Amino acid sequence: MTSVQEPASVMPIMNMVYGLWVSQTLVTAHERDVFGRFAERPGMTAGELADALGLQERPVEQLITACAALGLLERDGAGYRNTPMTARYLLRGGEDYVGGWVEVVSRHDYPGWLRLDEALRTNRPTAWDSERRTSLFDDTNPVILETFWEGMSAISRPTARVMAETVDLSTSRALMDVGGGGGAYAIELCRAYPELSATIFDLPFVCDLTQKKVEQAGLTDRISFTPGDFFADPLPGGKDVILLSMILHDWDIDRCRSILRSCYDALAPGGQLLISELLVADTKDGPLDATLMSLSMLVETFGRNYTGEEYRSWLLDVGFTDVEIRPFDAPAANGVVIARKP
Structure with a gap:
């Protein structure tokens, strides 16, 4: 007897449709400082919160x-x-605050995504207007600039901590974080490895x-800055570790190869x-966070997210050896590609 296959559930599709509703609930609550209000007065009712926000009770509820x-x-009486x-994670001023990333996505990404x-x-x-600007990173609005780099720091901090446990830098002494704006990786790696010093190489205004x-972070004695443009200026030499964190996905293949050289x-x-x-994934069918970030690069940059095997091929072509890919689970990255210069 032929079995009758149950039709697939429609709920995954419905959940995708609801994605915008979910994100805007979070964004609006964060922008209205709802969570900060509840931190100050836990147990407030909808009416009390509405009074505090100067809004009507119905929408606040x-x-x-x-x-x-x-x-x-959660309910409290x-x-x-x-x-x-x-x-x-969502209270301003907290060590693990990621609200900066919520603001970046809301202000920078969502307008572009609505024009996908x-x-x-x-x-x-x-x-952004690619007819008037050359890249995502040359916006001159100081408020937008600070919001962007604060957001990048927010998701980089926990990612850097995970990466510090994934790679062994115990014998390394001098690291250069290329495009290390925000400083999260340099700070967290120096905290994890007391003998390590770091140089952040980035555009002058980002260094500032x-x-x-x-x-x-109290690390001015171990973290220094070298302002520059990695497409126009040579990188300082002599470092025994160089880090590229969330850099290459911003650029096309030719520019990625140039950075690696x-x-x-x-x-x-x-x-x-x-x-x-x-x-x-090498099979280009996931994972979801990497593929969606890649699509975000379509609306944000001229780059995309690449596979481990693509990086391996480029690194070997440049002259690196012993290429290894170590997966991990973190907000801004799911792995680290490690290569050695002979």
Whole structure:
């Protein structure tokens, strides 16, 4: 007897449709500082929160009910309070605060994503005007600039901590973080390896923005800056580790190869190159975070997210050896590609 196959559930599709609803619930609650208000007064009712925000009760009740369903709030008697997840990651000023990334995605990414079909048709970014600017990184608005780099730091900090446990830098002494704006990787790696010093190589204005992060971390004696453009200026030599963290996905293949050649030339013999990225599977059918980030690069840059085997091929062509890919689980990367200069 032929079995009758049950039809596939429609719910995965419905959940995809609801994705915008979910993200805008989080973004709006964060922008209204809902979680900060509940940190100050746990147990507030919808009416009390509405009074604090200067809004009407009906929309506020609808917003916080949805936040509770998403696990961002939980009931506290007649009112609500932050969940442990929210208290750790969404309160401004906290060590693990990732709200900067929420702001970056909301302000920089979403407008471009809503024009995704245009990006498909034109093969050009839609998150910024590519007719007037040369790249994502030459915006002159100081508020947008600071928001962008704060957001990048927010997801880089936990990722750097995971990577510090994945690679062994115990015998390394001098690291150069190429494009290390925000300073999260340099700071976390120096914390994990007390004998390590780091140099951040990035555009001058990015170095200026990052300086205060290093000062706040108390690492000005171990983390220095070399302003420059890695497409126009040679990288400083003599380092035994060079890091490219979430850099290569911003650029097309030819520019990626150019960056890798510059790193090879600058690296000391026997040194290591580390590439930390959301790696697309070699079969190009996942994982979801890497493939969606790659699509985000369509609206943000002229690059994409690459596979581990693509990196391996380019690294070997440049002259690197002993290429190894170590997977891990973190917000901004799912693995690190390690290569050695003979």
